[in-house]
Amino acid sequence: MSVVKKRKHVSKKNKKAWRKHCDITDVEAFLDDQRLEERLGKFELKPDAELFVVDTAGDELKVKEERPLTAKAKKRAKLAETxxxxxxxxPSSKVQDPNAKRNHVNPTGTKPTALSKLKEKRCIEKGIYEKKAELAKKNRKMALNQKRKMKRTRQNFGLDLWGQDLLEAKGIPSTLVDDFVSTEAQLHNVLPDRRLRPKPPLAKTVARKAVELPHPGVSYNPSFKEHQELLQQVVQHEEKIIKRGEHLQRVTTGMFSKVTVQEKENQWREEMHLNEQPHNPADGSGSDSEYRAVNPPVQNKKKDHKTRRKQKERLLEKERLKRQKIDKKKITDLYKLRKLQSSITTKEHTQEKVRELRSTKRAEKAETAPPALNKNKPPQKEPEFVDPADLSGNLSRLTPSTNLLRERFESLQHRGALAATKLMMKKKRKVKSYFKPGHKVTDQEIERYINKKNIK
Structure with missing residues (x-):
């Protein structure tokens, strides 16, 4: 016979002690079963068809072998499934709502408010909805036309197989030229040195002559008049360059005055008060130990009533004269209205003429100017001139003054066929050489290093 142990008497003052010394497993199991029934439903309320299955086929009945469903049939069967x-x-829980008489609240935006009704009425009056419908219809039409146009271009078989429109000719490898690969992807996989570069538009190319006729004064045997005309043009060009250089000199270096070393030292002495004469005690003005301020003390001299009255009268008289002058100017301006109106009209006509002249010049310059293919501008053409001492009546003794290749290259830039370039000068790195002495260094190597340094 088993001996039943007597329970200990423990304190159950707190919740923690109750949980520790009380066995509540049966209560927790009951609550778990109750929650499970709330989620899945009670077994007493479920019909027998859900709980039991009647076996009508029997164990000996052979199940007919059914053909496996095709992929298409499986997809159709899955359409009805969630x-x-x-x-x-x-919702997976079958717990009923504790508040059966709960009021149904429509979500925000389902029921129109007074403000939304007023806004909709204003939109209908202004015709905003009709404009949106027309715009949507227009966009749909444009998209349809674009789609039809793309279809038409794809069906075009009149492509020149040996032309420059082929992707292979543009630098794209033949392995990437496929229909299903987009143009952006093809260009992305091309090497950087073979990628397409934007070509200048042909419509903006300036219609200039390929070879411009030079001035007759450039000839190896020009006439005196033509040679003097060319000389005047060169002189004017050089004067412009000299004038611009003088202007830059004036506004940069010329703005600062040059001071000699002696003047600089004298200015510094004046600022530091070093040129003041020392105090002489023979003057009798005081002893050496007496302190003297540079600025004498100011006396607070009070103004009397008469001085203040006079000062106030002067201020009032000055103000009166100022107002009188302003009133007089107003009267004179009234008589000058007709003259002012005529001068303003004349000035407006003059400004209008100047504006028209500038716009005409700007339009002419834009027509003849080369297109801006990049940030650089083509170099200005320098006037050619042959010195009178170099003139010769024979073409064989003429020395060429220009380079033909450079002239053709600049001509292409001026006409917009080539983008203007900028000469980039690379700086030479100054590499310092050092002599590392050692026990294996000979006298010949030392002399060679010293001679090399002297030559540099």
Missing amino acids: PKCYEVLL
């Missing part, structure tokens, strides 16, 4: 991604949103 997708797995939406199963989380479906």
Whole structure:
């Protein structure tokens, strides 16, 4: 016979002691069963068809072998099923709502408010909805036309196989030229040195002559008049360059005055008060130990009533004269209105003429100016001139003054066929050489290093 142990008497003053010394497993099991029944439903309320299955086929009945469903049939069968991604949103609990008489609240935006009704009425009166409908209709039409146009271009078989429109000719490898690869992807996989570069538009190319006729004074045997005309043009060009250089000199270096070393030292002495004469005690003005301020003390001399009255009268008289002058100017301006009106009209006409002249010049310059293919501008053409001492009546003894290749290159830039370039001068790095002495260094190597340094 088993001996029943007597329970200990423990304190159950707190919740912690109750949980520690009380056995509540049966209560927790009961509550778990109750919650499970609330979620899945009670067994007493479920019909027998859900709980039991009647076996009518028997064990000996052979199940007919059914053919496996095709992929198409499986897809059709899955159409009626709820997708797995939406199963989380479906309610899985069968717990009833504790408040059966709960008021139904429409979500925000389902019921129109007074403000939304007023806004909709204003939109209908202004015709905003009709404009939106027309714009949407127009966009749909444009998209349809674009789609039809793309279809038409795809069906075009009149492509020149040996032309420059082929992707292979543009630098794209033949392995990437496929229909299903987009043009952006093809260009992305091309090497950087073979990628397409934007070509200048042909419509903006300036219609200039390929070879411009030079001035007759450049000839190896020009006439005196033509040679003097060319000389005047060169002189004017050089004067412009000299004038610009003088202007830059004036506004940069010329703005600062040059001071000699002696003047600089004298200015410094004046600022530091070093040129003041020392105090002489023979003057009798005081002893050496007496302190003297540079600025004498100011006496607070009070103004009397008469001085203040005179000062106030002067201020009032000055103000009166100022107002009188302003009133007089107003009267004179009234008589000058007609003259002012005529001068303003004349000035406006003059400004209008100047504006028209500038716009005409700007338009002419834009027509003849080369297109801006990049940030650089083509170099200005320098006037050619042959010195009178170099003139010769024979073409064989003439020395060429220009380079033909450079002239053709600049001509292409001026006409917009080539983008203007900028000469980039690379700086030479100054590499310092050092002599590392050692026990294996000979006298010949030392002399060679010293001679090399002297030559540099």
